Amino acid sequence: MSKLLHTMIRISDPVQSLKFYIDIVGMVLVEKLEFPDQRFSLYFIQFEGADAGSQIELTHNWDAVDPYDGGTGYGHMAIGVDDLVGTVEHLRAAGVPILREPGPVIGGTAKIAFVSDPDGYKIELIENE
CATH class of the missing domain: 3.10.180.10 (2,3-Dihydroxybiphenyl 1,2-Dioxygenase, domain 1)
Incomplete structure (x- = not known):
């Protein structure tokens, strides 16, 4: 059996993004992982009571200086x-x-x-x- 685990998006500012998704949208932080040697952090969020297949992984690359471009493949x-x-x-x-x-x-x-x-x-x- 297969199932979707999460969708990942890159974020430029974890404080702003967590405020948006948690404080404003109403999701909860399930797990935060720090990778200091590789210089990035992962934040797994979901709605309270949602199954693990409906998580969003917010990825913050510490050294990213340019804003991320959504590209032409991302919809919503x-x-x-x-x-x-x-x-x-x-x-x-x-x-x-x-x-x-x-x-x-x-x-x-x-x-x-x-x-x-x-x-x-x-x-x-x-x-x-």
Whole structure:
């Protein structure tokens, strides 16, 4: 049996990223690993009670000086929320950039919004049905 363990993204500032994902989005830090000889840190985060297959690995390379480029292959992460409008208002009040206001998917019935994390990664918010 196979299962997805985590998705990794590189971050430029662990303080900003952890504040975003933990304090604002509501995830929890599951594990922090330091690799001083290789000069990087790993932060594994997930929602409380989520299985280990829904973790995000935030990788901080200590000596990275240039901002990371999302490239053309990255699309977005998706998070299911119970109250889309309330979640967007909470994120807006915290200074999170709102890339797409809450509304239905074009040609569908699902309600979505898009926001950005401190490194510019797009996150789709999908209202739970």
